[in-house]
Amino acid sequence: MELLLLALCCLHFLKTEAVVGNWCYRSQKCEQPQCEDPPRWYLVNKDCNGNKQSPVNIVTKNVVFDKSLKPLTFEGYDVKGSAKWTLENNGHTVKVTLNSSPKFGGGGLGRKYKAVEFHLHWGVPREPQNIPGSEHSIDGEKYPMELHVVHIREDVPNVTEAKKIPEGLAVLAFFVKADKENTNYATLLSELENVQFKGNTKQIDPLPLMSLLPPEEDLRKYYRYEGSLTTPDCHQGVIWTIFVKPVELSLSQLAKFATLHFDSSNSSAMTENFRPPQPLNGREVLWSGASIPLPLAKLLLLLLALALSCTLSSLGH
Numbered sequence: 001m002e003l004l005l006l007a008l009c010c011l012h013f014l015k016t017e018a019v020v021g022n023w024c025y026r027s028q029k030c031e032q033p034q035c036e037d038p039p040r041w042y043l044v045n046k047d048c049n050g051n052k053q054s055p056v057n058i059v060t061k062n063v064v065f066d067k068s069l070k071p072l073t074f075e076g077y078d079v080k081g082s083a084k085w086t087l088e089n090n091g092h093t094v095k096v097t098l099n100s101s102p103k104f105g106g107g108g109l110g111r112k113y114k115a116v117e118f119h120l121h122w123g124v125p126r127e128p129q130n131i132p133g134s135e136h137s138i139d140g141e142k143y144p145m146e147l148h149v150v151h152i153r154e155d156v157p158n159v160t161e162a163k164k165i166p167e168g169l170a171v172l173a174f175f176v177k178a179d180k181e182n183t184n185y186a187t188l189l190s191e192l193e194n195v196q197f198k199g200n201t202k203q204i205d206p207l208p209l210m211s212l213l214p215p216e217e218d219l220r221k222y223y224r225y226e227g228s229l230t231t232p233d234c235h236q237g238v239i240w241t242i243f244v245k246p247v248e249l250s251l252s253q254l255a256k257f258a259t260l261h262f263d264s265s266n267s268s269a270m271t272e273n274f275r276p277p278q279p280l281n282g283r284e285v286l287w288s289g290a291s292i293p294l295p296l297a298k299l300l301l302l303l304l305a306l307a308l309s310c311t312l313s314s315l316g317h
């Protein structure tokens with residue numbers, strides 16, 4: 001079997017040596033044997049072989065606490081803008097282009113970044129196969145999905161210009177776990193049927209971006225590292241912020257994403273659109289630190305108050 005695969009690969013190599021195919025995910029290889037899957041993305045763009053690539057597996061025992069990683073501050077994230085959002089099946093994911101510019105700052109960064117689009121990566125989000133499809137992983141564990149909110153430095157007009165300057169791009173990444181139904185996603189999910197095939201677009205009513213994220217008070221814990229875009233051109237110089245608290249969607253909500261297709265109506269279902277983890281190559285993953293969880297903090301306060309009252313009453317006797 002392995003020999004056969006090897007032979008097939010060699011054949012494939014000979015066939016595509018001269019012509020570089022389009023890039024694709026591994027799950028598309030059967031349907032499009034000529035396409036370049038993640039190990040060969042460097043043929044599409046050599047940056048994909050760079051030494052600061054994303055995603056990565058975060059090994060929690062190796063992360064470095066950085067006290068400058070304070071909570072992020074959000075501006076316009078809770079506002080429902082007036083301009084429509086553009087929902088698009090771009091043949092790799094479902095992408096939402098924003099027509100307003102919610103911003104974030106703080107979080108140890110010297111400048112503000114404005115959101116330009118968000119998209120998701122997923123596996124096979126339905127039983128019985130159920131393959132988790134987040135791009136980043138924590139101690140080797142993946143979540144069902146991962147949401148990427150792509151930002152550019154607020155002083156540049158677009159992604160192309162952001163790529164020309166250092167630290168021009170910042171992505172906020174949120175894991176998505178299977179849990180209870182999240183009604184805030186209802187509108188977005190109901191629109192997916194309008195962008196089933198590659199190239200389909202649909203103007204949709206905007207939402208406050210914050211409504212798609214975990215509650216703001218749960219966003220204090222995050223990881224930070226310097227990486228790249230996770231699709232070709234694999235541009236490096238992207239500041240990654242990966243939040244510990246996941247977004248929650250129900251299993252049937254997760255399954256809706258697999259109703260999309262990579263291409264036209266006869267093409268395979270859009271599943272497993274994630275890049276495998278890339279080597280850290282000596283990069284440090286920073287950690288915002290374990291702020292004491294609220295229930296524990298309350299308990300400690302209560303104990304302190306009790307101890308104080310005991311001391312005071314014993315002094316009184």
Ligand SMILES: [Zn+2]
Pocket residue numbers: 119120121148230
């Ligand atoms: Zn992404």
